């Protein structure tokens with residue numbers, strides 16, 4: 001089973017962050033912005049041109065490109 | 079008087095600038111940190127028997143070595159002279175902001191934490207227990223409302239208290255996982271005492287620990303610094319081993335492990351010290367974004383905002399520009415009448431006044447543009463603009479925020495280049511600065527109108543000019559890609575950023591910022607523009623060939639230094655179909671591109687020099703003369719337009735690039751690449767045209 005990432009969520013969907021898959025500057029920046037394992041995120045919308053995406057997390061809104069969203073592994077709650 | 083030096087630190091959007099302005103009033107100045115394009119603001123405040131020196135650090139999320147902003151902040155904080163850090167945090171966003179606080183705590187300096195935006199926190203029903211937070215963090219935590227100037231003096235009181243009093247606070251430092259702590263102890267023992275430069279014993283201990291943690295995080299700057307100490311080999315070998323072992327133990331990179339611990343600490347503090355209201359409702363910001371970032375409406379709204387900004391800067395700005403222009407010409411004609419003929423008069427009228435005029439003529443545009451941009455930034459819309467345009471700009475290797483400067487480039491490169499300040503990443507910013515001049519600015523239009531009108535006739539002129547604009551855009555895209563791959567290779571800066579909540583700007587602060595920028599432009603760029611205008615004047619004036627019988631203007635120009643340069647570069651531009659006179663005109667275009675036409679007018683002795691260049695009679699006359707004397711064809715005229723589009727931007731642009739990049743390297747590069755590119759493009763089009771028989 002391939003793992004689900006933030007990129008696979010459609011606007012309005014919520015999920016819980018499971019892991020940040022890369023240890024590069026993007027991973028670090030994501031953690032700095034509060035995207036860390038265990039926290040709940042919601043995809044708010046895609047930009048009018050389809051990329052980047054906007055997510056909501058603990059009351060703040062963060063935008064990131066799809067390639068960046070790809071490294072965030074998420075789990076959907078059932 | 080006793081002195082306390084304070085560093086003001088905080089995340090972007092924490093309200094730091096607002097607090098800084100409140101702290102210092104208007105008593106501050108703005109400059110640059112040496113060698114980088116990071117703005118440095120420093121101010122003073124006299125309060126209780128102290129003189130406070132307040133240094134405003136750039137807004138940062140973290141103290142890594144990834145961006146110049148962060149490096150500069152670190153340098154200041156690690157330096158000798160900071161007594162106390164005041165850390166401004168956004169109370170409505172505590173967890174993320176406190177993550178920076180945790181890093182500041184590790185530096186071993188006393189810290190005062192200002193909880194800003196308390197008004198918003200109250201409106202959101204957040205219950206924040208400041209005294210509990212103080213206990214948890216180990217440093218005083220004080221409530222603030224920056225926009226209402228509330229709680230500002232209390233910050234200074236706390237600073238005085240920390241400076242004078244017995245150490246009332248815990249000097250807390252965060253502890254990492256036990257495994258990490260074990261390795262910290264091992265590594266710390268290998269750092270020789272004298273490799274930590276500053277502070278008393280206490281501070282030295284903290285800094286040693288800080289260096290150790292940074293080594294474990296594989297911080298590029300600290301690693302290279304530690305390479306220079308005597309036992310560096312043993313030290314770095316231990317670091318590598320520790321990182322390896324931690325990776326095995328926790329199955330996570332040491333760097334992320336450490337970052338995560340800091341966040342966990344911040345998270346813990348927030349969980350205890352803040353009480354959140356129940357279910358969150360749809361905020362005003364979300365409601366606005368539902369419209370402004372809407373899939374269908376988002377783009378048109380953005381384009382409309384761009385249009386407004388452009389109109390305000392250039393259409394509205396045209397009125398004061400015209401007044402200034404009239405003022406300058408009135409002044410020069412008055413002086414023309416008063417002063418006796420001769421070199422002095424020429425210097426004053428054609429050199430100095432023309433130069434000063436060239437500086438202040440842009441001022442209305444710059445003021446209006448910055449009014450617009452600062453306003454958009456203060457409301458929070460700027461981040462949305464980047465969000466909307468990022469896909470397109472990213473394809474060019476740029477950032478969403480590059481779009482605005484590029485559009486402004488169609489008006490004038492100078493405000494456009496100054497607008498690149500909204501780009502935080504220096505690579506993105508430099509590339510944008512380098513390609514902005516390819517967007518054909520307003521000053522080039524009269525040249526196109528004249529050349530296209532004269533050589534292509536009224537029916538074709540529009541299409542011809544349009545094609546020039548298109549070529550400019552294409553070249554900008556192409557060069558941006560080239561620069562991204564060749565000049566600044568490597569992964570691009572993450573786009574990950576906050577979309578801040580919308581706020582109503584405080585006019586006083588907006589105006590203050592606009593004024594600061596304008597002043598910077600006048601001081602730094604203004605002096606360069608003035609000097610260069612005088613140089614150009616000298617090129618066209620000397621040597622003064624005075625053998626009794628007055629020379630006509632064309633002959634004078636021919637004998638000037640500029641004329642000689644024109645001759646000497648003739649062989650260089652001959653392959654493009656230009657002669658020496660074109661060369662001279664192009665040199666004059668360096669002062670401002672619209673001058674090319676009047677120089678050509680003088681050189682080809684076209685009667686009625688003052689005639690309106692858009693008049694048909696003048697155009698015919700111009701075309702005829704130029705054709706007669708230089709053998710220009712429509713093809714050559716087109717190539718000349720292309721050359722004018724691309725070659726060396728005007729000297730004011732070069733001066734602004736010098737000012738914005740803080741050195742001569744990039745303006746020189748800009749001159750170099752545009753000249754070469756202009757030559758290549760012109761050559762290809764000219765030769766191609768000849769082959770196709772388009773003489």
Ligand SMILES: Nc1nc2c(ncn2[C@@H]2O[C@H](COP(=O)(O)OP(=O)(O)O)[C@@H](O)[C@H]2O)c(=O)[nH]1
Pocket residue numbers: 088089090091092093094095096097137194195196197198222223224225226456457581582583584
């Ligand atoms: N409501 C409210 N807004 C504030 C407060 N402090 C700053 N702001 C606003 O927050 C925005 C960002 O402030 P600024 O000082 O530019 O933040 P900086 O990026 O940290 O320098 C501006 O629109 C300010 O007017 C505050 O205490 N309350």
